[in-house]
Amino acid sequence: MTIQTIGVVGAGSMGSGIANLAAINGFTVVLHDIEERFLDNAIQRMNGFMAKSVARGKMTEEDQQKALARIRTTTHLEDMKEADVVIEAVLENLELKKEIFSKLDRIVAEGVILATNTSSMSITEIASATNRPERVAGMHFFNPAQLMKLVEVVRGYRTSDETVNELKALSKQLSKESVEVKKDSPGFIVNRIMIPQFIEAIKLLEEGVASAEDIDKAVTLGLNYPMGPFTLQDFAGVDIGYHVMEYFKQELNNDQYAPPLLLKQLVRAGRLGKKTGAGFYEYE
Structure with a gap:
C-alpha cells in the first residue's frame, strides 16, 4: 500500500511530534484531538520546534510553511477515513486505546494499518478491539519524535509480516531507524x-x-x-x-x-x- 496521508490521534507532545515529523517528510497529515485547544497547542509546539530549526539553518521558512500546510486538524474522528495509516498517541490508558481502535476499525478503509505509539502496553489486547488484528501493530516513537532516531515496530500475536514490513518502510521514509520487537512483551525493548x-x-x-x-x-x-x-x-x-x-x-x-x-x-x-x-x- 502506498502511504500518502497519515492520521494521528492525540495531539499531545508525542502526537504533535509525530504529526510534525510526518509533515516535514512530505506526508499529508490529519491530526485529531477531542478539543480545539489541544490542537491549537499542538500547532504552536510544531511552530516553535520548526522556528528553532530555521534559526539553526536546519530548514527554511518556506519548508516550515509547507510542512504546516500539510497538516489538517480535526475534532472529528470520522475524518480519519482519509488516512492510509493511523497512528494513535493518546494517554497510556488501555481501555481508552481499545475504545479508539474499535471506532477507527469502523471508520478507516479495509486494509489500513492501525498503529499505536504505546511505550509498554499489549498490542495484542489493543488489536482485540478490532476486526483487523493482522493490521494492528506498535509503532513506538521516542520524545521528541522529530529528533529521536529510533522507532520500535512491535508485533501483536496476530500482526502480519506484511504489516511489520510496511511500518519498517514507513519508518525509513520518516528518516528513522526501526527495530522489530518480535514478541508482544510489556515495555518492548527500550522500556x-x-x-x-x-x-x-x-x-x-x-x-x-x-x-x-x-x-x-x-x-x-x-x-x-x-x-x-x-x-x-x-x-x-x-x-x-x-x-x-x-x-x-x-x-x-x-x-x-x-x-x-x-x-x-x-x-x-x-x-x-x-x-x-x-x-x-x-x-x-
Whole structure:
C-alpha cells in the first residue's frame, strides 16, 4: 500500500511530534484531538520546534510553511477515513486505546494499518478491539519524535509480516531507524531495559546513597548517557513512570517492577496540585 496521508490521534507532545515529523517528510497529515485547544497547542509546539530549526539553518521558512500546510486538524474522528495509516498517541490508558481502535476499525478503509505509539502496553489486547488484528501493530516513537532516531515496530500475536514490513518502510521514509520487537512483551525493548534502571536510581536516592544530582552525573559521565535517570523522568513526567511500573508489575507478575515509595509520594504530591508538577529535582 502506498502511504500518502497519515492520521494521528492525540495531539499531545508525542502526537504533535509525530504529526510534525510526518509533515516535514512530505506526508499529508490529519491530526485529531477531542478539543480545539489541544490542537491549537499542538500547532504552536510544531511552530516553535520548526522556528528553532530555521534559526539553526536546519530548514527554511518556506519548508516550515509547507510542512504546516500539510497538516489538517480535526475534532472529528470520522475524518480519519482519509488516512492510509493511523497512528494513535493518546494517554497510556488501555481501555481508552481499545475504545479508539474499535471506532477507527469502523471508520478507516479495509486494509489500513492501525498503529499505536504505546511505550509498554499489549498490542495484542489493543488489536482485540478490532476486526483487523493482522493490521494492528506498535509503532513506538521516542520524545521528541522529530529528533529521536529510533522507532520500535512491535508485533501483536496476530500482526502480519506484511504489516511489520510496511511500518519498517514507513519508518525509513520518516528518516528513522526501526527495530522489530518480535514478541508482544510489556515495555518492548527500550522500556524493559530502562524501567529497572529508573527503579534502582530511585532506591539509591531513597536510601541516601547519593543525591539525585550526583546519580544523574554518575550515569551521564560513567555510562555516557545523554541525560541521567532523574532528569529523564522529570522530563517525561513521574506519573508516566509510575503507571508503567505498575503495568509491568501486573503483567509480568513480578514485584521487582513495583514503583518505589518515593515515586508514589511524588505522584501523589503532583495530584494534590503542585503548580510545577512533582519531580525528583523539585523533591530535593
